[in-house]
Amino acid sequence: MSASLHIPEEMMSELHSHLFPGDHDEHGAVIAASVMETSRGTRLLAHRLFLAVDGVDYVPGQYGYRMLTADFVMDCVLECAELKMAYLAAHCHGGSTSVGFSQTDMQSHERGYPALRDIVNGPPVGGLVFASDAVAGDIWFPDGHRSDLDVMVVAGYPRRILRPEPELAPAGAGEQFDRQARLFGDRGQEILKNLKVGVIGAGGAGSIIIENLVRLGVGELVVVDPDRIEPSNLPRVVGSKRGDTLPQLTHRRLGRVGKFFERFRATKVRIAKRHAREAGRTRMDALPISIMEPRAAEALVDCDHLFLAADTMQARLVFNALVHQYLIPGAQMGVKVQIDKESGAVVDMFAANRPVIPGKGCLFCNGLIDAGRLREEATDPEELRRQRYVDDDDVPAPSVITMNSVCASLATNGFLMSVTGLLDPVDFGWTKHDPRTGEFFEEEPRADESCQECSEEGRRGRGPTRRLPTFYRG
Template structure:
C-alpha cells in the first residue's frame, strides 16, 4: 500500500474535485508491472452502509485504465471506494472484461464482508432455526455462501467435514488420496465395514486377497462426501481422491474462504501455509497426538492452530521441520534404507475423542469469526493445546519472523505471481 500525500500526490483536479498526479500513478504502475501486481486506486466517500463511484470517478477510469492495463501487461487494474461499512469496486480484467465487485471480505477475527449496499436478509431453511437465533438470517447466509476445504479426511478431517455440512456451509472441497483401512473404522465418521472390505483384509487372509481389499476399499473422501450429503441436502461437495501436492489440486484451494488442515505431513503443511499467506486464505491446522516411549504413554494432546494472512505462520514457529520435509520428499525405498527400524506399518496411537476436542475448538473459532461474534479484545490468532492427562490448556501467541520465506514479503499476497511449493513429477 502506497499512501498519496495530500497536496503533493493528491491535488486539485482538472475535471473533478481532486486527482492523483500523473507522476504518482506512473511510478506505481511501473512497480506493479515489474512485480506482476494488480493496481488498485483507493479513496473514500462520506456516509455509511452504502457507497458508489461518482460520474467523475467512472469517467476518469474509462480515460485512464485501458492504458494502465496495457502497461501492467494484462494484470488487473481498478479502483475501490469506501464508506463506513460499505465498499464498491470497478475492476478492469483484460481482454475487454470489466466487473464490479459483489463483496469484499476482510479476513480477520471477526471476519467482515462489505458490499456496495446492505446485504439483503434472505429467508433460510427453517431447519437451521436454532442457529439463526445465534447468527441471524444474514449469518446463516454467510455460511451458505462459504466455500471451505478440508485437507485430510481421517479421524479429524471426517469430523470437520460433517460439522461443516451440518452447519449449512454451501460448498466443501475434500482432498485426501488415501483409502479407508480397517484400523480407521473406530475414528472415521460414517465409515462402514463394507467400505474397508474387512472380509478381504484380515491378518489370516491370503496375501492376494488382502491386496484386492487394499486396492478396492473406499476412498476416505468418498465416505466424507456421503456423510456430508446425508447431513445436508443443499451442500455442494467436490471429493478429490488425489494428493493436494499435485499442482492442479493445490490450485483448488486458492479461491476457498477457509482451509482446515487435518493432514500430518510437513510437505502439506508447507503448501497450505504458503496458500494462506500468498492467496490470503486463512487456515486452521488441527490434530491430536499420543507420545509413547518404551511402551509407556508420556503425553497426549489435541491442538487447534488458526493462521490468518500476515500473522505468525507454521514455518515461523518451527512446525515445518526441514528434516521431515527431506524425509517426505524421498522415495519409500530411500526412507527404508535410512531407517534403523522398518516402521512404515507401525501406526501412531489415536482415539476419536482426542480428535473431537481439537475439531470442536477449530470449527468454533472459525464459526465465531465468520459469524461476527468475536469480542474486540480477543486475540487475532491464538493457538490452543489441550493435555487431557493433566487437564491443562496451553495457549500460545504465534511468533512472527519478518524475514520468513513463507509469510514474509517474498510470498505475502503474491497470488499467481509466486510459485507454490508443490511436487512436480
C-alpha cells in the first residue's frame, strides 16, 4: 500500500528554509500529521511543524552526525499522541533531486521507533530525509509493518511533487492526447491520468468543468449534485437532452400528474456520467445527493483537487472545510448578475474564479460564507417562507452558458497549469471578469491567522480527527 505526505505550501516553505539556510549543514524538525486510510493508500496530512533549534534541540549525535535531543523528541511525541497524529522526524542531507537514508539513519530508526510508536499509541511514526528538491520517508505503522514514502505533495498553487529520486519517463500519451501533450508533455498527461478530482455541482458551470476534465484525460471524477434537470437548464447543462426532462409526462397542463413525474427526470449527475462515457475514458462516481450528506463529503476526502460549482452556503461550507482539513487545493467559481428590481436594468455582472489553497485564506476569511443564509438553508422551506418578507428566491437569477464558460475555463485552466508544472510560482489572486467591458480584476484573498477554518488552530491538516460540517449521522 502506498504512502504519501501532503503539506501546505507555507509550511513547506518554512520547513525548507529551516533545513536549507545556506550553511550546507544538517538541521532537524518534526511534523505532526493526521492519518487517513483510503483505497488509494495512506495519506498523511501535515498539521503542525516543530523546528529543532540548533545546539539546543538538534545536537551532535552519539552514533551519527546530528540528533534530536531526548527532551525535544518526547515533547513532540506527547503532542502528537494528544492530537492523535503521526510523528515524523525530518532532517536534511546534501544533494538536489535524489536522497536516501544513511545506514546510521536506519539503525537509529530501529533503535527508537518501536518505543515511539508505543507512546503515540495508534498513528504511525517515521522519519523523513530531504535534499533540496527530494524527500524519502521510512514510515512505521502500528500493526508492525514499514513502508517507504512514495511522494510528498506540496498542496499549493502550483501543486508540487517531491520523490526520493526523479521519476522515470512515462510511455507516450497516445494519439488521442497528442496535441495537448505537446503543451505539457507525456509526463503531464500521465499526471492527469492519475488524478482524482471532485466537482460539487453539475449544473451550468459544473457541467462545463466536467466536460473539460474528461477531455483533458483526468483519470477519476467524483461528481456531487442532488438536482434533476429542468427545461430551463437545457441551454446551459452540457450533455443534456430534451428527453431528460420527460416533456410529455411533466407538461404543465397535466397539473398534479405532471408534478408527480418531475421526480423521474434525469439527475444532473446521471447526465454528466453519460456524457463523460461518450466523450472520454474518465471513471466517474456520480452521487445524486446533497454535499451535506456525509457519504458525499467522504467520497471527496482523498481527491487531488476540488471544484465548487454550486452556490449554496452549505456547499461553500463543506467545500471550504474539505480544502483545509484534508489539504486539497480547490477553486470556487460562479457567475453573478444583479438586476435592479424597479427598472430591470443590469446593476452588476461578473464571472468569478477563486482558487482556494490550504493555509492561504478561505471563504470564511473573505466573507463569502454568510451565517444568516446558512441558517436559512437549514430551515424547513415552509417555515422559511413564513419568515421572509420578500421571497427573492422565487425569482430565478439570470444565467447564460457563455458566462459559465468563462469562469469554468479560468478554473480548469488554473488547475491544468498548476498540476502539470506550467504555472509560474507567483502570488495567486482571485479573478473577476466583467463581460460588458472585457476587463479582468484581481483580488488578493485575505487570511486570518485566528480563523477557525483555515488556520493551524482551526481545521488545517486535521483530516479525520475532526468531523466535517455535514448533517451528522451517528
